[in-house]
Structure formats: C-alpha cells, structure tokens
Amino acid sequence: MDNELFQITLLGTGSPSPNLTRHHPAALVEWGANGHMLVDAGDGVVNQILAAEKNLGAVENIALTHMHWDHILGYPALVWGGWSAGRNRMSVTGPVGTRDMHHQLVENYYREQAEWAIDLGFARDGFDAVRVRDVAVGWSEMLDGCLVEAGPVYHPPMDALAYKFTYQGRCLVVTGDTARCDELVQFVQDVDVLVIDACAVTPGDDLPPARRKIIERLHEFHASPQDCVDIAAAANVGKVVLTHHLPGVMPEVDASAYAGEVIIGNDLDVIDVT
Ligand SMILES: [Zn+2]
Ligand SMILES: [Zn+2]
Known part of the structure; x- marks a missing residue:
C-alpha cells in the first residue's frame, strides 16, 4: 500500500559533543515498500534506529558521507547490532576511505570474535556478506x-559526499558536512527537501577565547545556519532542514528572502519528501 512513502527520519542531529537529546549524525531515508538508505552512522545510531521503531535487522543499505x-x-555497532537482529547482507557506500575504515574498524579487529559468534550459530552471511565500496562524485x-x-x-x-534521492518525481538531498560551495548549490537545485549541516554558528561573546576560536574555525568547513537558508533560496529548494547542531545553540536565521520552509531538525523528526 505504501508505494507513495518517501521520508527521512533524523536519527542524530547533534555535533561531535556527546549529548543525550542530539545524537551524532545519522538519518534513515525510506521510500516505497522496502526502499531505504541509512545516511551516516554516528554514535548512538543503533539505539536511535530502535527509538524510531525501525526494524534494525532490515537496515541493509548504508551511505556514509565521510570518515x-x-x-x-x-x-x-551497526554491523554487530544488525547482525544480532537478523540482517544477513549489507551494502555500504562512501567516499575514498570507506573500505579501509571497514577493514580497520570491523574486519581487522573483530574477525576473530565474528568467527567465534559464527561458531555459536550466528549466520555467516551477516558478517561476511558486507559489500563495501568507495565511490566518487557522479556515482549513481x-x-x-x-x-x-x-x-x-x-x-x-576530507573526501566527502552528499547524497541525492529521486523517487517518483520527488527529490531529497542529505549533504553530510559541508561549507557553502557553488557545486553544492547546483547539485541541490530545485530539490524538494534539503537536509544540511548548519554547524558553523556565530560564537557568543560570553564564550572563553579558546572555545570561541574553535567555533570560528568551523566556518572553514561547515555551513552556518544562514548559509543553509541562503543556499536553499539560491537553489529554489522547497524545504530546508538544518542539522548538526552544537549543544545548547538555537540557530538564528533571516529567512525573509526565502520562499520555502525552514525546519530546525531534532532527533527522531520525520520529514516527508513532498
Ligand atoms: Zn560532522
Ligand atoms: Zn566532518
């Protein structure tokens, strides 16, 4: 029945700082009956998939924006958690470095424990049938x-990628981390929903100088909340969803020149792509 479904569930809308209400970046894109892609897998992703009442064992397609x-x-945790939940295949796509990350963090360190789990009765495919590929801009x-x-x-x-999803004439982009750039504006032209990194806020005057300096430097490789709205306006985006928030900061934007909708994303928000 659900052929028209096309949505994104924000699983983590936080920054690197540990935070109970904003987990590390991750989002689940879903379409049609079974179509899905998990974009990024920050800390807490397994619990957030459960908190969103999704079937952990059915999450088979992963796209990573950068390392x-x-x-x-x-x-x-996702490799192990999904395997425990019955997943028996997985496809992982990401920029250069993704295969190496899988090899180092999973294969190298956990192979021996995985063989032990297989010996216990875990299905071998859950750990072995993981296809990991490095891709580049232009892959589809x-x-x-x-x-x-x-x-x-x-x-x-970093080598980093945004991902665009086009389904039944509707279009969603999840940028991962990015500063403003012309190529991105072009890539998101006319999309219905844009989920974008808004990490580079203006530091408050009350911050200690060392902290202030870190936040000021974020602008070199992250967009500011205002950049996000400006990109959405320049590219005629229908709805812009700001994510990757620093703890305790409420992004402020002037959206008077933007005809679309601005959403400050929170963990477990579900946004329809319409
Ligand atoms: Zn990040
Ligand atoms: Zn980053």
Whole structure:
C-alpha cells in the first residue's frame, strides 16, 4: 500500500559533543515498500534506529558521507547490532576511505570474535556478506525504484559526499558536512527537501577565547545556519532542514528572502519528501 512513502527520519542531529537529546549524525531515508538508505552512522545510531521503531535487522543499505569520527563511531555497532537482529547482507557506500575504515574498524579487529559468534550459530552471511565500496562524485544507482546519486560538498581536508534521492518525481538531498560551495548549490537545485549541516554558528561573546576560536574555525568547513537558508533560496529548494547542531545553540536565521520552509531538525523528526 505504501508505494507513495518517501521520508527521512533524523536519527542524530547533534555535533561531535556527546549529548543525550542530539545524537551524532545519522538519518534513515525510506521510500516505497522496502526502499531505504541509512545516511551516516554516528554514535548512538543503533539505539536511535530502535527509538524510531525501525526494524534494525532490515537496515541493509548504508551511505556514509565521510570518515570523520562523529559520522562513523556507531558503524561497528551497526554491523554487530544488525547482525544480532537478523540482517544477513549489507551494502555500504562512501567516499575514498570507506573500505579501509571497514577493514580497520570491523574486519581487522573483530574477525576473530565474528568467527567465534559464527561458531555459536550466528549466520555467516551477516558478517561476511558486507559489500563495501568507495565511490566518487557522479556515482549513481537505482535502488528499489529510487535513483541515488553522490554529489559534491566542501569539507576540507576530507573526501566527502552528499547524497541525492529521486523517487517518483520527488527529490531529497542529505549533504553530510559541508561549507557553502557553488557545486553544492547546483547539485541541490530545485530539490524538494534539503537536509544540511548548519554547524558553523556565530560564537557568543560570553564564550572563553579558546572555545570561541574553535567555533570560528568551523566556518572553514561547515555551513552556518544562514548559509543553509541562503543556499536553499539560491537553489529554489522547497524545504530546508538544518542539522548538526552544537549543544545548547538555537540557530538564528533571516529567512525573509526565502520562499520555502525552514525546519530546525531534532532527533527522531520525520520529514516527508513532498
Ligand atoms: Zn566532518
Ligand atoms: Zn560532522
């Protein structure tokens, strides 16, 4: 019945700082009957999948935006957790470095324990049938009727990707971490929903100088909340969803020049792509 479903559930809308109400970056995109892609796997992703009442064992498709630790700390937990929940295949897509990350964090460290679990009776495919591939801007594939494409962002010094999902004429982009760049504005032209990194806030005057300096430097590789709205306006985006929030900061934006809707994303928010 649910052929029209196309939505994104924000699983983690936080920054690297540990926070009970804003987990590390992760979001589950779902379409049609079974189509899905988990974008990023920050710390807490397994619990957040459960908190969102999703079937952990059915999460088989993962796209990682980049290898910064706040986007992948939950990855080994996802490999193990999904396996425990009955998952028997997994496809992992990400920029250069993704295969190496899987090898180092999962295969290298946990192979011996996995063999022990298999000996106990865990299905071998749950650990072995994990296809991990490094891709680049321009990569695309059809997945359960949805066109998934990798696009450009600016997040030096990392190799990083945005992902675009086009399903039944509707379009969603999840940027991962990025500063404003022209290539991104082009990539998100006319999309219905844009979920974008808004981490680079203006530091308050009351902050200690060392903390202030860190936040000021964020602008070199993250967008500010205002950048997000400006990008959405420049690209004629229908709805812009701000995420990757620093703790205790409420982003302020001037949206008077933007005709669309601005959403400050919170953990477990569900946004329909319409
Ligand atoms: Zn990053
Ligand atoms: Zn990040």
